[in-house]
Amino acid sequence: MKWLSRKVTCNSHGQDSSYFLGWQEYEKNPYDEFQNPNGIIQMGLAENQLSFHLSESWLSRNPDAAGFKRDGESIFKEIALFQDYHGLPAFKNALVGFMEKIRGHKVSFDPKKLVLTAGATSANETLIFCLAEPGEAFLLPTPYYPGFDRDLKWRTGVEIVPIHCSSSNGFRITQSALDDAYKQAQKSNLSVKGVLITNPSNPLGTTVSREELSLLINFVSAKEIHLISDEIYSGTVFDSPDFISIVEELKDKNLEDTDVWNRVHIVYSLSKDLGLPGFRVGAIYSNDEIVVAAATKMSSFGLVSSQTQYLLSAMLSDKMFTSNYIAENQKKLRERHDMLVLGLQEVGISCLKSNAGLFCWVDMRHLLSSNTFEAEMELWKKILYKVGLNVSPGSSCHCTEPGWFRVCFANMGEETLKLSLQRIKAFVESTMTSNNDVGAYSQRQSPRNSRRRSIPNWVLRLSSHDRESDR
Numbered sequence: 001m002k003w004l005s006r007k008v009t010c011n012s013h014g015q016d017s018s019y020f021l022g023w024q025e026y027e028k029n030p031y032d033e034f035q036n037p038n039g040i041i042q043m044g045l046a047e048n049q050l051s052f053h054l055s056e057s058w059l060s061r062n063p064d065a066a067g068f069k070r071d072g073e074s075i076f077k078e079i080a081l082f083q084d085y086h087g088l089p090a091f092k093n094a095l096v097g098f099m100e101k102i103r104g105h106k107v108s109f110d111p112k113k114l115v116l117t118a119g120a121t122s123a124n125e126t127l128i129f130c131l132a133e134p135g136e137a138f139l140l141p142t143p144y145y146p147g148f149d150r151d152l153k154w155r156t157g158v159e160i161v162p163i164h165c166s167s168s169n170g171f172r173i174t175q176s177a178l179d180d181a182y183k184q185a186q187k188s189n190l191s192v193k194g195v196l197i198t199n200p201s202n203p204l205g206t207t208v209s210r211e212e213l214s215l216l217i218n219f220v221s222a223k224e225i226h227l228i229s230d231e232i233y234s235g236t237v238f239d240s241p242d243f244i245s246i247v248e249e250l251k252d253k254n255l256e257d258t259d260v261w262n263r264v265h266i267v268y269s270l271s272k273d274l275g276l277p278g279f280r281v282g283a284i285y286s287n288d289e290i291v292v293a294a295a296t297k298m299s300s301f302g303l304v305s306s307q308t309q310y311l312l313s314a315m316l317s318d319k320m321f322t323s324n325y326i327a328e329n330q331k332k333l334r335e336r337h338d339m340l341v342l343g344l345q346e347v348g349i350s351c352l353k354s355n356a357g358l359f360c361w362v363d364m365r366h367l368l369s370s371n372t373f374e375a376e377m378e379l380w381k382k383i384l385y386k387v388g389l390n391v392s393p394g395s396s397c398h399c400t401e402p403g404w405f406r407v408c409f410a411n412m413g414e415e416t417l418k419l420s421l422q423r424i425k426a427f428v429e430s431t432m433t434s435n436n437d438v439g440a441y442s443q444r445q446s447p448r449n450s451r452r453r454s455i456p457n458w459v460l461r462l463s464s465h466d467r468e469s470d471r
Contacts, residue, residue, distance in 0.1 A: 017146065018380060022390040031388065031416070041420050044390040046202060046358045047411035048236070048275035050332040054325050055275070058315060065314035068307065079306040085299045087116040091309035094316035095283060099268060101322055102235040107247045115284040115295040116309075118302035120232045120269035121151050123282040124196075126298050127265055128156045130291050131226050137161050137190040138228075139181045141173050143361075143397035143404070145202040152196070161185045161192070164400050167363075170352060171204055173197075173212045178219050194226030194263075195219065200233040200243065203397050203406035204361045205337075205354030207241055213249040221260045228265050232282075235273030235326055238334035239355035262288040270312070272358065274325070279308050333358070333410060336417065340409045343421035347428045358410040362391075365403030367431065376402040387427045389420055 022044050031039035059066045068076045089111070096109035117123040132138065134157025140148060141163040152158055163181040165171040178195075185192045195216060199208040220227045229246035237243040246264055255261050266285040271277035281304050284295050316322060340360055341351050352361040368375040373395050380393040383405075394404035409417060 018377065018393050018396045022380075022384060022392065025384055026390040033416075038388065040384065040388045040390050041416060041423075042390050042411065043408050043420060044392045044406070045411045046272070046408050047277060048272055048329070048333075048358055049412070050336060050410050051275060051325060051329040054321075054328060055315070058318065058321050062314060062318075065311050068310065075310075079310050083303075083306045083309075085116075085296060085303055087114075087304065088306065088309040088313060090317075091313035092116070094313045095270075095281075098316045098322055099234075099285075101319075102273065102326065103243070103245050103248065107245055107251065109247075109285060113285055113287060113292055115286075115292055115299055116304050117282040117284060117295075117299050118280040118304060119271060119277070119282040120230065120267050121147070121282070122299075122302040123267045123269070123284045124148070124151045124228070124230065125156060126295050126302075127228055127267065127284055127286075127291075128152050128158050129298060130294050131228075131265075132156065132158045132193040134158065135190070136193045137185050137188075139163050139178070139185070139192060139195045140398075141165050141171075141177070141197060141201075143171065143203055143394055143399040143406075145198060146392070146396045146398075148196070158193075159188075159190055161188070161190065162398050163195075167352075167401055167404075170206070171201075171361075172209065173215060175215060175219075178215070182223070192223065192225055194228060196228040196230065198230040198233070199246070200237060200356035202233060202357060203359060203392065204352060205357035205359055206352070207237060207243050207356055209241070210244055210249065213244060213246060214253070217246075217249060217253065217255070217260065217264075220263060221258075224259070224263075226263045226265065227260075228267060230267040232267065232269040233272050233357050234268070236330070236333055236358060237356040238330040238337065241355065243356065262286075262291075265291065273329075275329075276312075279312070280304060281308060281312065336409045336414075339414070339417060340407065340421070343418075344424065347425045349424070349428070359406050359408040362405045362407045363403065364405055365401070367428070368403045371402055373402045379403075380405070383427070387423050389423060 026040045026042050026044070029039045030036065031041045064070065064072065068074060068079060092111040092114050096111050096114060099109055100107065115123075115126070117126060128138070137159040138152060139161050142165055144162075149160065152160060161181050161184055163173065163177045165173060165177055182192055197208060197216065200206060201208065216227060227246065231245060234243050234245065246266065250256070250261060250264060264287070267282070268285065269282040270279060271281070286292050286295070337354070337360065344351060344362065348366070350363050352363065354360060364379060365371075367379055369378065376393055376395055380391070383389050383391055392406040394401065394406070397406060
């Protein structure tokens with residue numbers, strides 16, 4: 001294969017990860033209520049299907065937008081012809097208005113500082129291209145979205161150094177964890193260019209606290225590095241505490257006229273908040289004029305279609321619709337979240353307390369045969385092949401503690417979720433009956449040392465890989 005590029009022949013995209021394997025197995029045997037009732041139920045897809053009826057209802061009430069008309073006259077030719085990569089002004093204005101509404105109008109955004117991209121995947125990669133050179137590094141708190149190994153590293157050549165967070169404090173970011181990650185990068189001769197966080201967190205389903213945001217701002221300010229805040233789940237917050245955007249914290253600290261103001265960047269998308277991953281609408285927001293100019297030029301490799309921009313500019317400009325959508329969507333997310341959490345509690349499985357997102361971070365450590373990632377893989381395969389549920393093992397999210405799983409709840413109907421819970425209940429009952437010693441590994445061993453010994457090489461490497469196709 002010497003006549004092909006290294007990008008084509010290298011194994012760094014994620015084909016060999018457990019996360020990707022779960023998707024492959026689901027696609028071979030997908031659950032269908034009538035055609036394949038014993039198939040695998042997809043609980044590994046962070047997709048929001050709970051409020052489609054609201055969007056579809058809006059479309060039926062606004063035939064001009066859906067039919068590419070203005071005042072009853074077709075504008076198909078106008079939007080079918082060439083558009084430059086700066087995007088339609090009407091859409092950019094509508095998008096920043098929607099972003100402001102989600103944040104309770106506590107912050108404002110300038111559409112001139114917004115760069116449109118084909119989803120958050122493109123936005124994150126474009127930012128990395130703008131901010132770092134191959135061989136340099138970004139720090140990411142663990143557990144983190146598996147697809148970041150692809151989005152941030154595969155084509156850019158940039159490395160990821162994990163900020164190891166622990167269940168002992170709900171996986172919150174600490175000063176010591178930040179310092180340890182920075183020192184680890186230095187030991188590996190990696191120049192750190194920034195920190196990237198997801199807020200709300202994927203896979204934790206929690207909002208980043210004001211204390212953590214302040215800690216991060218102080219850290220990147222002291223190190224003179226960048227901070228990327230991926231806020232694509234900002235509209236999915238369904239319970240307290242409220243979502244705090246990184247921009248709000250910057251303004252509260254009166255940092256608008258400082259260097260750090262230009263080194264903080266936001267990634268956004270309509271894939272989660274509006275449930276439109278197939279529309280491929282993402283965005284970069286930055287106060288750095290050079291970054292905005294470069295990212296705008298680079299966006300020509302992944303533009304949002306003019307037709308999509310025209311339709312969504314009309315939808316997002318409808319303030320009554322957006323207000324109703326945000327409120328109703330958050331209500332439905334809360335109901336579905338509670339349904340999953342309570343259903344798992346009934347069979348003795350707990351979840352990290354969460355208030356946002358399309359998933360729960362589920363604690364199945366007591367079901368492991370030993371405190372190792374090998375045991376986590378063993379349990380995951382049983383859940384996938386025997387129970388018929390595709391969930392995401394914590395090791396694919398770089399969690400350093402075996403036994404955690406991300407379980408999605410918003411990409412299916414209520415009856416399908418009920419069936420999933422029935423399957424889990426039957427599995428847990430049969431497991432505990434057949435083996436009373438399941439999960440009874442010695443608690444006297446040192447968790448720190450056993451964790452290190454049991455982490456597979458592919459987890460310890462800084463190049464573990466995964467994908468998620470919905471950003």
